[in-house]
Amino acid sequence: MTARIDRDTLFIGGQWRAPSTSDTIPVVSPLTEKEIGSFPKSATTDIDSAVAAGRSALRRADWAGLSPTERAQVMRRFADEIEKRSEDRAVTVTRQNGMPIELSRAVEGAATVTLLRYYADLTESTPLEEVRESQPVPGTTIVRREPIGVVGAIAPWNFPAVLSMFKIAPALAAGCAVVLKPSPETTLDSYILAEAAIAAELPEGVLNIVTGGPDVGQYLVAHPGIDKVAFTGSTTAGRHIGRTCGELLKPATLELGGKSAALILDDADVEQTVTGLATASLLNTGQTCYMSTRILVPRKQSQTYIDAITAMAASLPVGDPMDSSTYIGPVVSAQQRDRVLSLIEQGRSEGGKITTGGGRPADLDTGYFVEPTVFASVENTSSIARQEVFGPVLSIIAYDGLDDAVALANDSEYGLGGTVWTTDQDRGVDVARRVETGSFGVNSYNLDWGSPFGGVKASGVGRELGPEGLASYQQLKSIFLQPN
Numbered sequence: 448m449t450a451r452i453d454r455d456t457l458f459i460g461g462q463w464r465a466p467s468t469s470d471t472i473p474v475v476s477p478l479t480e481k482e483i484g485s486f487p488k489s490a491t492t493d494i495d496s497a498v499a500a501g502r503s504a505l506r507r508a509d510w511a512g513l514s515p516t517e518r519a520q521v522m523r524r525f526a527d528e529i530e531k532r533s534e535d536r537a538v539t540v541t542r543q544n545g546m547p548i549e550l551s552r553a554v555e556g557a558a559t560v561t562l563l564r565y566y567a568d569l570t571e572s573t574p575l576e577e578v579r580e581s582q583p584v585p586g587t588t589i590v591r592r593e594p595i596g597v598v599g600a601i602a603p604w605n606f607p608a609v610l611s612m613f614k615i616a617p618a619l620a621a622g623c624a625v626v627l628k629p630s631p632e633t634t635l636d637s638y639i640l641a642e643a644a645i646a647a648e649l650p651e652g653v654l655n656i657v658t659g660g661p662d663v664g665q666y667l668v669a670h671p672g673i674d675k676v677a678f679t680g681s682t683t684a685g686r687h688i689g690r691t692c693g694e695l696l697k698p699a700t701l702e703l704g705g706k707s708a709a710l711i712l713d714d715a716d717v718e719q720t721v722t723g724l725a726t727a728s729l730l731n732t733g734q735t736c737y738m739s740t741r742i743l744v745p746r747k748q749s750q751t752y753i754d755a756i757t758a759m760a761a762s763l764p765v766g767d768p769m770d771s772s773t774y775i776g777p778v779v780s781a782q783q784r785d786r787v788l789s790l791i792e793q794g795r796s797e798g799g800k801i802t803t804g805g806g807r808p809a810d811l812d813t814g815y816f817v818e819p820t821v822f823a824s825v826e827n828t829s830s831i832a833r834q835e836v837f838g839p840v841l842s843i844i845a846y847d848g849l850d851d852a853v854a855l856a857n858d859s860e861y862g863l864g865g866t867v868w869t870t871d872q873d874r875g876v877d878v879a880r881r882v883e884t885g886s887f888g889v890n891s892y893n894l895d896w897g898s899p900f901g902g903v904k905a906s907g908v909g910r911e912l913g914p915e916g917l918a919s920y921q922q923l924k925s926i927f928l929q930p931n
């Protein structure tokens with residue numbers, strides 16, 4: 448559990464390959480601040496090899512020649528092998544990014560497997576060809592769904608395993624090949640994915656993994672052998688990738704940042720709402736893109752909610768992420784901790800009133816910890832209400848009437864998630880319809896593999912998950928038949 452993990456190869460073309468350079472990247476534990484392992488940095492020639500391996504898979508009968516049912520069988524074998532390694536993967540993720548271990552087991556372990564199985568089933572049940580009556584000239588058209596090609600998949604560190612699978616599963620379902628680039632903070636767990644691919648006899652080149660930071664990502668995005676980019680990460684990097692893909696006319700799915708709102712209606716049950724907010728606003732130490740971190744409360748009830756949310760945040764166990772009772776672990780890195788602390792400082796300097804937290808926990812002098820922090824009576828114009836913090840920091844904002852609440856929710860650069868809290872589900876759905884966002888939860892926020900997920904405005908372009916996620920890895924071809 449505490450042994451170093453040092454990798455010295457890359458997974459390309461179904462095999463472990465020696466990297467072309469001796470450059471290595473260290474991995475630092477956010478808990479101990481000590482190095483826990485390392486892996487090689489891919490050189491451009493390694494990335495070229497990975498892309499070439501993907502292109503070759505698209506030409507070979509053992510992948511391109513498979514029927515959807517045969518492809519689904521390969522995917523299910525792969526899911527079984529990933530499942531056997533779930534605990535190892537969950538622990539490795541937690542050691543790298545500080546994710547509380549029970550969350551890591553549920554999401555990085557188990558959910559990654561169910562997602563792959565969902566897409567195995569979907570590929571079998573989604574017809575590849577549809578026959579339409581053509582118009583205005585009467586005749587027949589065959590509309591075909593073909594694999595889009597080789598996908599460059601770039602993942603962040605916050606949920607490295609499942610967010611990689613958001614891309615790999617639909618891409619494989621569509622018959623594509625993938626070159627995955629994990630985040631440098633969380634690359635070690637992707638070696639376990641590669642081990643599962645080898646054990647499952649995934650045809651060579653269908654999945655390749657390249658390693659490194661933004662420069663490796665940029666090279667991959669611009670690579671002429673990459674047909675589509677699937678990116679999850681910050682809005683800044685997303686804009687950069689979007690520019691490159693625009694210039695190259697390359698399709699891109701961009702899942703970016705968020706600053707979502709929780710709209711608490713005047714009929715909400717205070718206790719249930721605040722209990723639910725622990726998950727909807729602070730999951731994974733607040734390092735989850737769709738968190739409802741702007742909490743909109745009816746002005747008349749604002750003190751009740753300030754007290755209840757403050758008590759909830761102050762009660763969350765902070766500590767070793769390997770301890771099953773921990774809810775708030777360290778944030779991923781020293782850089783991320785300093786960023787979160789500086790945003791808290793900025794909020795304070797703009798007159799924000801902190802009711803709990805606001806700094807590093809007094810009893811934890813090692814580890815990149817930040818206390819769960821609540822800002823009360825925040826103006827929606829202040830920086831703490833506008834900038835994505837990506838840490839355990841909440842802002843409580845009072846509203847006057849439902850229209851004001853919806854206007855405040857929509858007054859954001861972002862539009863990724865959001866929640867409404869009410870004892871009247873129909874009222875909640877009415878509010879959901881009015882919020883400018885890609886997804887929204889009524890009295891909780893539970894991602895659904897079968898429904899599209901993504902953002903509007905600065906939260907991104909395109910959708911992952913569901914049949915729409917599969918469609919984004921398919922290219923449409925229309926074949927017009929001359930009437931007999």
Ligand code: NAD
Binds near residue numbers: 630679902
């Ligand atoms: P990041 O943008 O710094 O990095 C994400 C990945 O992109 C990493 O693998 C990184 O090496 C790579 N990268 C960075 N710049 C690049 C560039 N110019 N070209 C190609 N690749 C590049 O983000 P992060 O700090 O790892 O993750 C946190 C961010 O991700 C937050 O903003 C969060 O909201 C967002 N996120 C969004 C979603 C979503 O589904 N919308 C999900 C999780 C996280």
